[in-house]
Amino acid sequence: MPIEQYTESLTLHEMKCTLGDNGWGFVFPQGDVADAEKISDSLKKAGGKPTQRALEDFTTGGGGKAKPEFIITFNDDVHTIIVVECKNSVKKHQSANLDCPNAYAVDGVLYYAKFLKESFNVIAVAVSGTKTADLKVDAFYWGKGLTIYDTDLLKKAKDIVLEPKNYVKLVRGEKLQKDYSLDEIRETAIEMHDYLREIAVREEHKPIFIAGVLIALNNNDFSKSYAHLPSYNAVMSAVQTAIENELKKGDIRNDRTAYIKQIFKMLQDNSKFSAIPLIQKKSITWYVEQLEMKIKPMMDYADSTLDALGVFYHEFIKYSGGDGSGLGIVLTPQHLAEFMVELAGVNKNSKVVDICCGSGGFLVTAMSKMFKDANPVEVETIRKACLYGVEQDDGLYTLAIANMIIRQDGKSNIIKGDCFDANITKELKMLNINLGLINPPYSLKGGKVELEFVEHLLGILTVSGIGVVVVPMSCAIGTKFKDVRERLFKKHTLKAVFSMPDDIFYPTGTNPCVMVWQAHAPHDTKQETFFGYCKNDGYVKRKKLGRIDYHGRWADILAEWLKLYRNRDVVAGLSARACVKHSDEWLCEAYMKTDYNKLSDNEFEVTVREYLAFLIYSGYTDLSVNYAIKNRIGLKAPDTWNEISVNELFVVSVSKDKNIFNSYSGTIQYIASSSLNNGVTGLVDSEPSQIANTLTIARNGSVGSTFYQPQAYCASPDDIRILTPKFAMNVYVGLFIKTVIECEKFKYGYGRKLGSARIKKLVIKLPFTAQGFPDWNYMEQYIKSLPYSDRI
Secondary structure: OOOHHHHHHHHHHHHOOOOEEOOOEEEEEOOOOOOOHHHHHHHHHHOOOOOOOOOOOOOOOOOOOOOOOEEEEEOOEEEEEEEEEEEOOHHHOOOOOOOOOOOOHHHHHHHHHHHHOOOOEEEEEEEEOOOHHHOEEEEEEEOOOOOOOEOOOOHHHOOOOOOHHHHHHHHHOOOOOOOOOHHHHHHHHHHHHHHHHHOOOOHHHHHHHHHHHHHHHOOHHHHHHHHHOOOHHHHHHHHHHHHHHHHHHOOOOHHHHHHHHHHHHHHHOOHHHHOOOOOOOOOHHHHHHHHHHHHHHHHHOOOOOOOHHHHHHHHHHHOOOOOOHHHOOOOOOHHHHHHHHHHHOOOOOOOEEEOOOOOOHHHHHHHHHHHOOOOHHHHHHHHHHOEEEEEOOHHHHHHHHHHHHHOOOOOOOEEEOOOOOHHHHHHHHOOOOOEEEEOOOOOOOOOOOHHHHHHHHHHHOOOOOEEEEEEEOHHHHOOOOHHHHHHHHHHOEEEEEEEOOOOOOOOOOOOEEEEEEEOOOOOOOOOOEEEEEOOOOOOEEEOOOEEEOOOOOHHHHHHHHHHHHHHOOOOOOOEEEEOOOOOOOOOHHHOOOOOHHHOOHHHHHHHHHHHHHHHHHHOOOOOOOOOOOOOOOOOOOHHHOEEEEHHHHEEEEOOOOOOHHHOOEEEEEEEOOOOOHHHEEEEEOOOOOEOOOEEEEEOOOOOOOEEEEOOOEEEOOOOEEEEEEOOOOOHHHHHHHHHHHHHHHHHOEOOEOOOHHHHHHOEEEEOEOOOOOEOHHHHHHHHHOOOOHHHO
């Protein structure tokens, strides 16, 4: 494939369009415009691009057929077209005199445009290079019938490929809009971060610089004029004036305006920054153009619930030495924010607050939801009086201000300060706010714990107001924050708790849950709370992209979660209802039933094979014996089995053995937290403390990993619990029960360990006889009928 086709493919990708019909218009390749008569006639006049021809020479075209890379038409504007010319090397971008149309992209696209402009308003786009980061791009506007083209209208799009509709918007002076692109946000954030580091901009000033420029771009005068300003100082002064004007419109306090302007004054005095010519990459004008063309259009997109600025900031701090991690700042994933807004029941009549709003992600998502069913008058009310936030961190506060101002919230109701401040609390309580959404900061030593933020939020809301919060699972376990939990139940009702994916905040490691509270209504311990097990959100990890909805499953999963919650349906493996006290666990894992219908022959066969592998490795079996083929016994349908508690079947105990690291090497197997080799992690010289023919369960680490132990052994007191049978168990029954117990593993993990108390409460299902007893004979004969069972 000729390398120039890489440039063509890259251009289409950046334009977010394909060859042929795109809904809004049509993309014609290589001059193939037989169905477009006027375009065809103009291209026939142009002919093939000559090797040399002065741009002012309108006399004759070249020989052969004209083949621009793309001609793009619009359904809603038949008088405007885009012509695109590509070259595979940036060295072939533009000649000195624009008179070599065959060899250079700019020369070539203007050559085509001078013929096409006889019938159309022409947007001419020249693209050179094969890598996004190194592309050279220039765009020009040549009005219909005019003798000269315009170099200023599309000047801001230099070295940026826009979507076709945005080229038209830029010509018309309209706001650009574009779909969310994590790739583009990430690339832009990393690039800007690295360039700001080169000129020694302080980490804490970087987000304020970005937010300030975005606020300035919301000012029409600045947006129209900055590209024409003559010097670095002129641009920086204009940015500060625009910020001041926009913040005044948003009723932002003078001291906050002064703080942001002070940061820009320090940047203005940066000698490295001021030395970069305005026409070059990395100049102040370049930053403004990049943000206006790439990031702001995502924020201006009318239907977007996405906190593009928050994502941008998140990418920033990932590369800035962790300036956010120490503050407990964790960006709420967008799909989680959407889920929480739906749980809260946000609508056009809601008043919403986030008392630790960060960059404003919850408020942005809520605002978009509120707009969807509101008329223009209601929209203005929402903007001015229905969205409130509090943020203490300087950088995040400025980002939140930018987020709300850019989205034209009318009056930016973001308060700078500590949400626990008495004056701020009093101010919020007077506003009759009925919904709260928060992702509180991680508990810091000596600071407030997450549930205290929840308690404070609920205290601010109106009677029966709804608070939806995402907090670490430790808040729901019941072993921590007992005093706060008790206070919460005395004043407020826990309506629901959802266990979320362990890696939903990837790459930050935390096990979160989402709680739904009703304010100022004491919790009735006789009324059931709904619990959802929402561990599978359909997102998968992809290199350089993090967790993404790669398979497009999120919309259906969200609908299923919401349906379960709204109908309060109980589904095995997905949801439960239970009456709980403040001292109980507030997690679905503690109350939901396991879906045993997922069990099949395969799980039991794997158990036998793994156990055989252990016996072989340990030298306990002789493979020289011929394998006897046996008649298979079918697996009885699990929905016909009966429930029985582990405590009825086994005595649960803890060993008193030393930690393996404190023992010498020997011959006795030591069982610890492992999902491999039957749990054996080493050999020690101690006397075995545990008898053979028992089961071991990992409490910690590989939580829930269960094994049948054929020999006497030692075990870790920290990681292992021993199950000694109260019935006559053999290896076959032991392996059957091991497989069944491991069906319950998914309910446990590092944040919810499987200790003695939980094991005793564990309820499993087993086949029973007609007389109402576990069918030990069936279990034994079933395992004996599986492949390789005669060798164990």
